[in-house]
Amino acid sequence: xxxxxxxxxxxxxxxxxxxxxxxxxxxxxxxxxxxxxxxxxxxxxxxxxxxxxxxxxxxxxxxxxxxxxxxxxxxxxxxxxxxxxxxxxxxxxxxxxxxxxxxxxxxxxxxxxxxxxxxxxxxxxxxxxxxxxxxxxxxxxxxxxxxxxxxxxxxxx
Amino acid sequence: xxxxxxxxxxxxxxxxxxxxxxxxxxxxxxxxxxxxxxxxxxxxxxxxxxxxxxxxxxxxxxxxxxxxxxxxxxxxxxxxxxxxxxxxxxxxxxxxxxxxxxxxxxxxxxxxxxxxxxxxxxxxxxxxxxxxxxxxxxxxxxxxxxxxxxxxxxxxxxxxxxxxxxxxxxxxxxxxxxxxxxxxxxxxxxxxxxxxxxxxxxxxxxxxxxxxxxxxxxxxxxxxxxxxxxxxxxxxxxxxxxxxxxxxxxxxxxxxxxxxxxxxxxxxxxxxxxxxxxxxxxxxxxxxxxxxxxxxxxxxxxxxxxxxxxxxxxxxxxxxxxxxxxxxxxxxxxxxxxxxxxxxxxxxxxxxxxxxxxxxxxxxxxxxxxxxxxxxxxxxxxxxxxxxxxxxxxxxxxxxxxxxxxxxxxxxxxxxxxxxxxxxxxxxxxxxxxxxxxxxxxxxxxxxxxxxxxxxxxxxxxxxxxxxxxxxxxxxxxxxxxxxxxxxxxxxxxxxxxxxxxxxxxxxxxxxxxxxxxxxxxxxxxxxxxxxxxxxxxxxxxxxxxxxxxxxxxxxxxxxxxxxxxxxxxxxxxxxxxxxxxxxxxxxxxxxxxxxxxxxxxxxxxxxxxxxxxxxxxxxxxxxxxxxxxxxxxxxxxxxxxxxxxxxxxxxxxxxxxxxxxxxxxxxxxxxxxxxxxxxxxxxxxxxxxxxxxxxxxxxxxxxxxxxxxxxxxxxxxxxxxxxxxxxxxxxxxxxxxx
Numbered sequence: 001x002x003x004x005x006x007x008x009x010x011x012x013x014x015x016x017x018x019x020x021x022x023x024x025x026x027x028x029x030x031x032x033x034x035x036x037x038x039x040x041x042x043x044x045x046x047x048x049x050x051x052x053x054x055x056x057x058x059x060x061x062x063x064x065x066x067x068x069x070x071x072x073x074x075x076x077x078x079x080x081x082x083x084x085x086x087x088x089x090x091x092x093x094x095x096x097x098x099x100x101x102x103x104x105x106x107x108x109x110x111x112x113x114x115x116x117x118x119x120x121x122x123x124x125x126x127x128x129x130x131x132x133x134x135x136x137x138x139x140x141x142x143x144x145x146x147x148x149x150x151x152x153x154x155x156x157x
Numbered sequence: 158x159x160x161x162x163x164x165x166x167x168x169x170x171x172x173x174x175x176x177x178x179x180x181x182x183x184x185x186x187x188x189x190x191x192x193x194x195x196x197x198x199x200x201x202x203x204x205x206x207x208x209x210x211x212x213x214x215x216x217x218x219x220x221x222x223x224x225x226x227x228x229x230x231x232x233x234x235x236x237x238x239x240x241x242x243x244x245x246x247x248x249x250x251x252x253x254x255x256x257x258x259x260x261x262x263x264x265x266x267x268x269x270x271x272x273x274x275x276x277x278x279x280x281x282x283x284x285x286x287x288x289x290x291x292x293x294x295x296x297x298x299x300x301x302x303x304x305x306x307x308x309x310x311x312x313x314x315x316x317x318x319x320x321x322x323x324x325x326x327x328x329x330x331x332x333x334x335x336x337x338x339x340x341x342x343x344x345x346x347x348x349x350x351x352x353x354x355x356x357x358x359x360x361x362x363x364x365x366x367x368x369x370x371x372x373x374x375x376x377x378x379x380x381x382x383x384x385x386x387x388x389x390x391x392x393x394x395x396x397x398x399x400x401x402x403x404x405x406x407x408x409x410x411x412x413x414x415x416x417x418x419x420x421x422x423x424x425x426x427x428x429x430x431x432x433x434x435x436x437x438x439x440x441x442x443x444x445x446x447x448x449x450x451x452x453x454x455x456x457x458x459x460x461x462x463x464x465x466x467x468x469x470x471x472x473x474x475x476x477x478x479x480x481x482x483x484x485x486x487x488x489x490x491x492x493x494x495x496x497x498x499x500x501x502x503x504x505x506x507x508x509x510x511x512x513x514x515x516x517x518x519x520x521x522x523x524x525x526x527x528x529x530x531x532x533x534x535x536x537x538x539x540x541x542x543x544x545x546x547x548x549x550x551x552x553x554x555x556x557x558x559x560x561x562x563x564x565x566x567x568x569x570x571x572x573x574x575x576x577x578x579x580x581x582x583x584x585x586x587x588x589x590x591x592x593x594x595x596x597x598x599x600x601x602x603x604x605x606x607x608x609x610x611x612x613x614x615x616x617x618x619x620x621x622x623x624x625x626x627x628x629x630x631x632x633x634x635x636x637x638x639x640x641x642x643x644x645x646x647x648x649x650x651x652x653x654x655x656x657x658x659x660x661x662x663x664x665x666x667x668x669x670x671x672x673x674x675x676x677x678x679x680x681x682x683x684x685x686x687x688x689x690x691x692x693x694x695x696x697x698x699x700x701x702x703x704x705x706x707x708x709x710x711x712x713x714x715x716x717x718x719x720x721x722x723x724x725x726x727x728x729x730x731x732x733x734x735x736x737x738x739x740x741x742x743x744x745x746x747x748x749x750x751x752x753x754x755x756x757x758x759x760x761x762x763x764x765x766x767x768x769x770x771x772x773x774x775x776x777x778x779x780x781x782x783x784x785x786x787x788x789x790x791x792x793x794x795x796x797x798x799x800x801x802x803x804x805x806x807x808x809x810x811x812x813x814x815x816x817x818x819x820x821x822x823x824x825x826x827x828x829x830x831x832x833x834x835x836x837x838x839x840x841x842x843x844x845x846x847x848x849x850x851x852x853x854x855x856x857x858x859x860x861x862x863x864x865x866x867x868x869x870x871x872x873x874x875x876x877x878x879x880x881x882x883x884x885x886x887x888x889x890x891x892x893x894x895x896x
Contacts, residue, residue, distance in 0.1 A: 033398020073398035104226025106395030107580030132834035142802025144836035
């Protein structure tokens with residue numbers, strides 16, 4: 001039995017302890033916002049937050065997140081709002097992604113947004129070098145210039 | 158703007174509940190073609206719907222193309238809405254369903270009558286040997302064609318026709334002439350009397366009219382929507398996880414298949430030893446196919462883990478020892494032995510070579526490349542009750558539906574396609590790259606529930622249809638003053654994109670021929686198709702010519718482009734914006750390249766230095782693009798940024814090699830990508846020539862490799878004639894003095 005919280009809700013799953021969190025989210029819980037890209041923690045499409053830290057879920061077995069708090073793209077806004085009565089639809093990062101028209105095919109963007117959100121939570125004003133070393137996700141459409149622009153707009157805010 | 162006849166076969170149909178549907182008539186309905194009974198009233202016609210105007214004043218635009226990040230849902234709708242003078246706030250955009258009525262081939266076919274088959278389709282037709290007629294029943298998204306064809310000739314015409322009809326209805330109702338009426342924000346106005354009517358109030362009347370045969374389109378000065386940067390409609394769903402891709406399909410009761418293909422292309426499965434795989438949790442069955450074996454389980458991970466434990470034997474083949482070195486050696490033999498087929502023969506190249514004061518030679522080659530779309534290939538199929546449902550991300554929904562129906566043994570009319578966004582296409586999801594589709598259908602035939610077949614990243618990289626490896630040999634002849642007299646080029650085929658190896662430069666004697674380059678490696682279109690290889694070759698060799706002649710590469714290009722003012726213009730705009738000829742930071746150099754592809758002309762200038770680890774660093778790419786004019790300028794810039802980074806990844810790192818007959822690369826570590834840290838600043842300049850609309854998805858990809866290697870030559874004295882750049886050693890540097 002694997003037990004962890006996803007977007008504030010406790011989940012108890014009768015699954016193997018070595019099943020990666022990615023597949024527990026996608027195939028067991030039907031939460032498909034988190035994407036499968038490479039399966040070896042190289043591309044970052046599967047990035048989620050575990051206790052607020054960006055983690056690549058495709059190589060993280062559910063046994064490693066037992067009892068932990070998971071946030072996925074679907075719950076990002078609600079989790080950021082916490083217990084506030086008014087839950088915004090989008091976080092500032094998600095809004096910046098719209099304002100700067102970042103996504104193209106969009107497949108990698110759940111991971112990009114999760115990685116960026118975790119970076120800005122711990123380092124609200126990252127340098128270019130810090131952006132480069134923290135946001136290592138692959139975007140095959142090449143949205144990188146817009147990702148950088150969106151992050152800078154948030155850092156300056 | 159060019160004046161061309163827009164006489165089309167637009168027709169209308171009345172909507173159930175009042176309103177009008179406007180689109181193309183299917184001039185010769187296929188045996189599958191049905192009346193648009195879901196939307197239109199009974200007994201109405203074969204409308205290939207583009208637009209719907211309802212009594213509540215909403216306008217719906219049906220987009221018969223796949224959205225893969227190029228913004229086509231938005232830009233096509235902008236074109237229809239602007240000509241209609243619709244209120245953008247009242248415009249709804251829908252993915253056209255995958256039914257014959259929405260085959261976008263009808264639009265292409267209409268224009269093929271006047272202009273011939275568009276060149277982007279020629280390659281597809283010749284490669285696949287299919288008939289144009291069959292192609293026309295597709296719903297294809299490729300060749301950077303959506304805006305150019307469906308948009309320019311379908312959407313704009315339909316919008317303009319609808320507007321004229323709505324005016325006519327209002328004028329009749331008011332007893333005034335059409336000339337006295339104006340339109341704005343989904344209303345017809347009669348300014349003299351102050352009367353106005355919403356489109357929705359006129360739509361039912363409009364349904365009774367025949368559309369005008371040659372609707373008058375707006376002049377650019379009249380545009381209210383086109384030419385503005387409008388937020389893409391697909392983006393909000395892509396920031397909150399709600400956007401659905403093929404891989405996200407989850408029909409009830411679904412099972413999952415993991416598949417192992419024959420590692421050597423074209424070989425067959427011999428035997429399988431399942432061991433105790435079937436006793437593993439969740440595993441349902443093992444399916445043996447002609448060239449592969451699959452494990453079907455109740456989760457993808459369980460299927461994949463079980464497959465790892467299953468042993469299988471594939472037949473041996475003569476290709477089992479083939480390597481990239483053998484393939485290149487075969488290319489060299491073809492280039493040495495064959496006269497090849499004519500691409501261009503003009504003047505007398507042989508005589509020019511013999512009388513030349515100087516001749517240079519250079520041999521180039523590039524490797525196979527995988528598409529590596531971020532969404533791994535997948536297809537979900539449910540065969541039930543003599544029907545089939547299919548969910549997949551594809552660049553041709555209608556073609557895929559027909560393919561699946563055929564393999565499933567179900568009539569096409571009993572097949573349903575479920576659309577989704579594409580997690581990247583780049584040519585991988587075009588028709589004829591069937592391997593996932595076919596296998597998913599064959600596996601699903603064994604079950605009564607839906608089965609989703611998913612290729613792992615490793616499967617996808619090793620079982621792609623690759624951008625062809627190409628070798629290309631050049632010679633150029635000069636007179637005593639350094640003027641270039643002749644251009645001699647022999648390259649390995651096949652030609653997928655006619656014209657990609659042509660040069661725009663005024664060189665009197667040219668001999669360009671293609672020799673056999675067939676191998677056992679499956680190939681397909683890869684973003685910009687032949688242009689990505691050929692532009693690296695030709696724009697590098699032009700640079701070699703300039704340096705040999707002691708001329709500045711930018712000035713030489715300008716001189717040889719006298720007959721091509723649009724090429725010259727983008728070169729000049731890019732050069733000025735990049736500060737070409739001005740002082741650069743110490744250790745930086747600019748490399749330049751220009752290419753026309755898919756109707757757009759693109760100049761790119763790369764600012765490059767050699768970093769502390771002896772690897773090239775691309776600081777900035779300045780791009781000028783003449784795409785005729787821009788529908789949605791921000792989308793144009795996004796596509797240019799995307800195309801440049803895609804081409805940069807290929808130039809820097811891209812390499813699929815063959816060892817023992819099979820692909821050596823597995824996943825991203827050995828097929829590296831440009832990431833944030835290696836992504837340059839990109840400065841895009843749109844040059845609006847007012848000429849016919851050019852494509853945007855592909856044209857920015859071809860020039861970047863040569864722009865980069867031309868800069869590397871100035872920095873290091875090393876001419877990169879083989880990609881990728883990562884294989885070269887730049888530790889010894891002999892910078893070239895710039896002319």
